[in-house]
Amino acid sequence: GQNIDQPTEMTATEGAIVQINCTYQTSGFNGLFWYQQHAGEAPTFLSYNVLDGLEEKGRFSSFLSRSKGYSYLLLKELQMKDSASYLCAVRDQTGANNLFFGTGTRLTVIP
Amino acid sequence: DVKVTQSSRYLVKRTGEKVFLECVQDMDHENMFWYRQDPGLGLRLIYFSYDVKMKEKGDIPEGYSVSREKKERFSLILESASTNQTSMYLCASSRLSGRNEQFFGPGTRLTVL
Numbered sequence: 001g002q003n004i005d006q007p008t009e010m011t012a013t014e015g016a017i018v019q020i021n022c023t024y025q026t027s028g029f030n031g032l033f034w035y036q037q038h039a040g041e042a043p044t045f046l047s048y049n050v051l052d053g054l055e056e057k058g059r060f061s062s063f064l065s066r067s068k069g070y071s072y073l074l075l076k077e078l079q080m081k082d083s084a085s086y087l088c089a090v091r092d093q094t095g096a097n098n099l100f101f102g103t104g105t106r107l108t109v110i111p
Numbered sequence: 112d113v114k115v116t117q118s119s120r121y122l123v124k125r126t127g128e129k130v131f132l133e134c135v136q137d138m139d140h141e142n143m144f145w146y147r148q149d150p151g152l153g154l155r156l157i158y159f160s161y162d163v164k165m166k167e168k169g170d171i172p173e174g175y176s177v178s179r180e181k182k183e184r185f186s187l188i189l190e191s192a193s194t195n196q197t198s199m200y201l202c203a204s205s206r207l208s209g210r211n212e213q214f215f216g217p218g219t220r221l222t223v224l
Binding site for chain 2: 031033040041042043044045048087089097098099100101102103104
């Protein structure tokens with residue numbers, strides 16, 4: 001089976017940096033995705049990691065360590081519009097390559 | 112601009128009614144998915160499809176069925192709605208290979224009274 005764990009809520013200040021962690025256990029790891037979901041809206045794709053290391057995309061970066069079953073999403077220069085839920089999802093090739101989602105981390109950015 | 116659309120944003124039905132939720136994608140994606148999203152439980156996969164007329168059960172298929180008669184359209188059917196099916200329903204699509212990230216529709220908030 002799959003087990004994905006991420007913090008339920010986080011709060012950070014505008015302009016700061018925040019790191020959202022995700023740990024996972026899966027039998028057939030085949031990639032990790034981060035999605036952003038604003039309240040009442042659809043999740044939107046942020047990043048994808050399949051090899052160890054850091055992937056940077058503007059203010060957002062995502063890191064993966066397959067040996068530790070660990071990923072994090074790093075958000076720099078936080079803006080108020082970054083207040084949203086951030087979903088960690090693991091693709092499992094033993095599960096027909098489908099995605100298995102964590103429960104999400106609700107980030108609140110305060111002035 | 113890629114797009115996944117769902118037939119309704121909000122829907123209110125009564126217990127025992129048959130409910131159809133429609134999803135259409137314009138990206139020529141092979142894969143389509145139906146999830147439900149509940150507080151504290153995250154997204155859970157109900158059914159998915161890799162091709163026309165093909166369907167596979169996800170993690171929570173009980174009480175649901177699906178139909179995929181055309182590549183772009185994937186329907187979720189609640190044969191006899193129950194109050195525990197009150198939820199946000201999200202449709203998604205993706206390519207069959209490569210990074211194949213999923214693109215989500217706006218969701219349907221279904222309330223069963």
